[in-house]
Amino acid sequence: MTQSVVVQVGQCGNQIGCRFWDLALREHAAVNKKGIYDEALSSFFRNVDTRNGGGDADIHKGKIFSLKARALLIDMEEGVVNEILQGPLRDVFDSKQLITDVSGSGNNWAVGHKLYGYQYREHIVEKLRRTAEHCDCLQCFFVIHSMGGGTGSGLGTFVLNVLEDEFPEVYRFVTSVYPSGEDDVITSPYNSVLAMKELNEHADCVLPIENESLFSIVSKIHQMTSSGKLGSTVKQNSLLTSSAGSIKTEQEKPFDAMNNIVANLLLNLTRLDQMFSDAFSKDHQLIQADPKHSLYLACALLVRGNVQVSDLRRNIERLKPSLHFVSWNQEGWKTGLCSVPPVGHSHSLLALANNTCVKPTFTELKDRFMKLYKKKAHLHHYLRVDGMEQSCFSEAISSLSDLIEEYNQLDATKSAPGTYPSRLKIAM
């Protein structure tokens, strides 16, 4: 079995990460009755004997002593991380896995990326190496952060660069929370666009999430179930937990730039087939998007619980006619089955789609960026940071424009009839 390491950066990243670890422990507790440290646990947790003080050696088999998350917690303010360390999960992390500072990044990407990046690079590399050394077979880094602030956005993308330099063979999956239109951080468009350029170049796969979508899903759930036990954070954890199992999602990225994946998690609140239908409806996406009316490059369906291959096949065949797939990938489906259901549910479905419906999110972001940039609003806050130049901005917006243009070109093929290339002719 392979291992994954979670790198949570900034306030948002750490809050989400914390909920993830909580859920992961609960999931394992629900199935691992005998308290044996097994392959499944080892994918996200180390087993350490903390009794003897000195040793930090991993115990690979047998009973669970003390589970330690394979994680790195980074924040330039102490508040959130301190809260985690005082909370119920304090034993899951140790001080060697933290990088903190006191003053924060002031919602400034340049401060996070250039200033703190430079300052903490050595630390970051050292701690990453350590976590990697504790892994038998490290397959993937999960980076969790937000795009609109300073630390998650700036330092988070800096860490992404470091991951690529130091561990080029290990996949980099990034969960990014995008700011909504009414974000109270004025400079969030700057931070997001600057971060997007980094994601484009250094991430293997990006799962964008918008708070607006999370809010509407949560209120829907509140309507459906009177108990408020399913909070917004549970969605995100489950998303991460589920996508953690999908180590084969490399197929979701046919072209390097098209690495933005629309994620959609359905818990069993409805009938099985309804669950599949919902997965493709715009009301259930984790960003404001409508995949049904846009173009799919590829789609992965990962089901958990008592769902069999016939359920999957039946639903794919049922939904396929109403979905548009790019001409060269008409059967672009990746399917996976896991018989263990998520905690508290009998089945669940995770649909990951590489779909052009992410485009509006990006065009809106670009518009908000341009509104500020045209007036050069707040630019001086960024440019006074060492290493930050105007060209960083122009390159970032240009990268975003190029990306939007690529999606445009793909969309254009949607209405055009497929012209199939002629086959090889064999001379007789």
Added chain:
Amino acid sequence: MSIVTVQLGQCGNQIGYEVFNAICNDFHSTHGLCSKKENESYQEACKERFFSEEKTGVPVARAVLVDMEPKVISQTLSIAARSGHWRYDHQSHFCQKQGSGNNWANGYSVHGPRYRDVIMNLVQKEAEKCDRLSGFFTVMSMAGGTGSGMGAFVTQCLRDAFPTSFILNQVIWPYGTGEVIVQNYNSVLTLSHLYQSADALLVHENDAIHKICAQLMNIKKISFRDVNQVIAHQLGSVFQPTYSSEGASQYSRSPLGDLMESLVPHPEFKMLGLRNIPQMSENSLTYSTFTWPGLIKHLRQMLIANAKMEEGIDWQVRPPLPGHPVPPKASPNKALHFNTSIANLVVLRGKDVQSVDLGGFRDPALYTSWLNPQEAFKIWKTPRAFNKYEKSASLVSNSQFLLKLMDNIVGKAWNMFASKAYVHQYTKFGIEEEDFLDCFTTLEQAQTGVGPFVPLKMSY
């Protein structure tokens, strides 16, 4: 003579387990419907073929299990051991941690060469356990990374190390609506390579077996286990012991050799299809009776109309009239519907097999003009009933329609290749665009071939 099975990848290992399980269940069956002597002969032959003797008395499957992930192999080893009736040799497996990521290049160019020696050592050990080795039976899927890529590599190694043994590859054709995004690439790469090293490819399609489960077996929520059990039944119905010639007094010692000899007269045409009749749920079985004429009539029509099961057969399809060979251009529709065969093998098991009339299969109209029907059609039989079916008939055929199946996949793969999608995932591991082109060429050649078939019209 013995067969060594090599189970490759998740699919290969899961199916391999079901095959040995089905064979073992059949071995212990008390519904043999034959004399005690006959039954003992059958069991003797079955054991020699598939199992080796152990001191504990529990038969050990002649198999090597290979996978790049540990999960499936460990499950397979333990389920088998728990049965109490048979088990695997727990030394005879090899696995790694990371898997192949559904990437053929990773399986073929990275894992294959890296672990070649270890795996071939395991195979050598199994081969040495056999008094006489008939050949190898590999089980793999085409859509993934390990079974397909590493499977292709291992098959090549088998060919190099055992040049005089027969190699039969059981390949699983993925669902048409897509289960792995790059399944068409992986399939094209696999088929083109296997074409060069295997003696024959025995094909099972997920779609067809799925339909059998739904319509014949009446299973509501079909799981992969159900699918695999149907495949196992079909394979068992061919490879369990039989008498392969009239008047033979001993069970055939060389099943793979016999199979190749009758069905693969030309190296360009080595894809074989399998049909089995009747097929139904165990509950229905107790209430059903069949006649041989009925079974044979259905089986024949299944062949010529390319039906994969005994329901929904198109009875309108007829072989062309004698003296009027299928016109290549005049009526393309007719040409596409009628399934011409190069060669066929019928396997009969159970009650009254001696009296079965197989004249319908000797009709020259079924075959190409290459071979005369005496050469093109063979029969294996045994009075010993298989797997609780009082009468069971299987047909292994080398016929036209598998080429059409392949054409379909080649077309889709070519379409994707033209836009270069996902190709970087393969070049990363050493499979270049030229390698893809070579594989496409090999398969296009196999399509047009020098063969006797009406050229298939490739249209979308």
